[in-house]
Amino acid sequence: MNIRRLVVLGGTGDLTGRYLLPALAALHAAGHIDDRFTLTAGSREDWDGERYRRWAAAQLERHGADLPHDAVRAVTAACGYRKVDVTDPAEVAAVVAGDDPVAVYLALPPALFAATVTALHEAELPHGSRIVTEKPFGESLRDAEELNRLLADVLPEQAVFRVDHFLAMTTVQNLLGSRLANRVMEPIWNSTHIAEVDIVWDETLALEGRAGYYDHVGALKDMIQNHLLQILCLVAMEPPLTLGERDLRDRKVDVLRSVRRLTDADVVHRTRRARYAAGRAGDHDVPAYTDEDGVDAGRRTETFAEVELELDSWRWAGTRFRLRTGKGLGRDRMEVAVRFRPVPHLPFAQDEDVRPNVLRFGLDPESLSLDLNVVGSQVKKLTQVSLSARMDPPALPAYGRLLLDVLRGDPALSIRGDEAEESWRVVEPVLSAWERGLVPLEEYPAGSDGPPRRHTPERREDLLHQDAVLPQ
Template sequence: MTAGLVVLGATGDLTARYVLPGLARVEPLVDGGLRLVGVANDDLDDDGFRALVREKVAGHADGRVDPAVGALVDRAVWVHGDVTDPATLSAAIAACEVSDADPLVVYLALPHVLFLPVVHALAEVDLPSGVRVVVEKPFGEDLAGAVELNAALARLLPEDQIFRVDHFLAKQTVLNLLGLRFANRILEPLWTSTDVASVDIVFDETVDAQSRASYYDRSGALRDMVQNHLLQLLTYVAMEPPTSMAPADLASRKADVLKAVRTPDRESVARWTRRGRYTAGEVDGRAVDGYTDAPGVDADRGIETYAEVTLHVDTWRWSGVPFRLRTGKALSADRREIVVRFRDVPLHVFDGPAPVRNELRLQLDPDRMSLDLNVNGIDDPFKLETVTLDTELARQDPTPYGQLLLAVIDGDTRLSARATEAEEGWRIVEPILAAWADGAVPLEEYPAGSDGPS
């Protein structure tokens, strides 16, 4: 199959770190004659762009470039120009040299402030029928911005040709949530408030925000991670069983979860949320300056590098179960996992301490799954000890971004968010942002390399 991939912002950080490395192991694409076109205002030519692509792909493939990927690189094309100019976009699409019905992906690997101008420019271009438009998060800066962007996209293309991608949904462990829940009779009957005490969705990072400080200081942890990534993970944990794995069925179930999340008011924000910002410290033996010392940071903005939010999903299945979403930068350890904590047994009949709660842990990076169980002790069979059943899941190949690119080319929207999901995410987060801005929750400080606010 012939296909075209136009990357707008082809010299940017997102392209270098994720999009181009995602091409390293996507043989179904490159073998079929994928045509790569890079677009930006940088002073490059075809050879310069090809060298950049080869470097990024090789860096993700242990220095080796598969011959098929090498052929993809050799036919890559550079288009110099303004990504918001219809003439530039027309030239980039023409450079793909695909037929009207072939898949053609326009990937907006750009700062989110350019999304709307690019969409308006695309509306003035003669687009082929097989075009798909990919938008990276964040989908707007607030609810009004998300509604405006979605309206512009809807005027441009049908919803099934719009991809609001979230690479978290392409992670192997996240996808395994669907198999665990909906293909195992033993687990799904316990997946309710009757047996589940709480759910944690955690994405702690040792990396600091210094290299992205100028962007991060206009975003913060709540916008950057919770509004999109962690809320998407919440939908997979809490959704009702779909009637099929078809894109429309999955999207409907995910949207139902977000619609059921209770809108936070000021009182609940004060009770159920925390925010923090790291100060100078040491992470893994590396000295880290305080966040406010990073270039481009305005301390008076009060931007958080740590966010913790407890949400409630008001459905029969989940009534009363707290879902804690937490993320932070410059913390002591990378911890990226979903933890389902089951309720205590109704009566403790064994000698000694009460049994620990059963916990199912789904680690996102590396991909692992573990379950804590209580068993009879070796020394005294009438006392308990805890064992952990643990398995490492097969390493994903291709990478999550490779999976996304394959899905977009195939027209499969299951790894992206629908318009409703993006807007509901902002409906949940906006009251928290407003209450924080109004001082309802103090901005705590924590040393880099610690476990976060005390």
């Protein structure tokens, strides 16, 4: 059943202005929603509908300048507004009231999810309604379990959309396409042939005024616990029977369950955390993270996080998966880099200099490349070439695809309740060890490559024992 009524709680926030409103305009331009669609925004500001429509128009002009004017005007006209305390059941009930089913989008800080879901329970949503939650889903495993219990009291699991816009990115989905639709790929997609997989989201962007959210979350919760673990699932999952919601999500949960739990010793040797100091990124100076407006230095929030994981499964025993993210770095690098093991024998003079084959899925911009060793201009001398392709631009932005799935009722690209809990199970040992100070909080100058990599003897020996290719 298609839904034509969307309520966004937190409707004046950055998420709504930067992503949701442009996504709705893109859906209108593509013919997926029409003039019967309505959007009601709820927030704390003492606004009326006209004030909100002016705000929405300004956001669309800023973040959707390339969208058709007719679509922008239609979405702006569809907007309404209600002042609401999202923890007050009576006020929430007034916002969602109506006979038709409604999709309620919680564009809120995670700390408000439980109280808001409780209020929605008392509001008694119309039959066929749906709830959408943003990441991170709770703030710990215990939070996620409690939130799942609350949501189960309101709506059935298939009506709950725990969205992660990374899953709607074209290149992320092409991870599955490259594996499952190409005969040459799947037979070598295992630890026999793959030494390491790097899943990286490095940004030159620094805090940019997001201290109110980011300083309470940090890089590990903001990126690795959800986005990068979701990509890990698509890289490592067994081929599903179909791409339907049950088969796809079952296989993703299998991956998360197979992640070997990190001990304190593992966390010390296989994780890093750091925050940026003052530096220069591109053509502008960047203040130290602790000098950014709204930052509490006492929280010791990390802006860089790296975690190395191993999977206890037949396919992946012996392969390292490295998940890394950072802000204020010297270059943007958003990719999945699959490093293959060396061939068993090379009849060339400089065998020791041969570089590994690397298959790269560029996430932003979307691209695909493969590094291959070939014979160069000198006889019997190898060189490396890169075969690359840029992907066609997606028909819809990632949030447009997610909203379309919500409105149509297709949960395949949303995160199931047990999957959200398993993601927390993976990172909780890291959070615990970091909170106890077992891993130092390093610093790196803004505009650099991040903190220097540590190579302890134990770690190098372990990698070499697994025949992995050490990073250059």
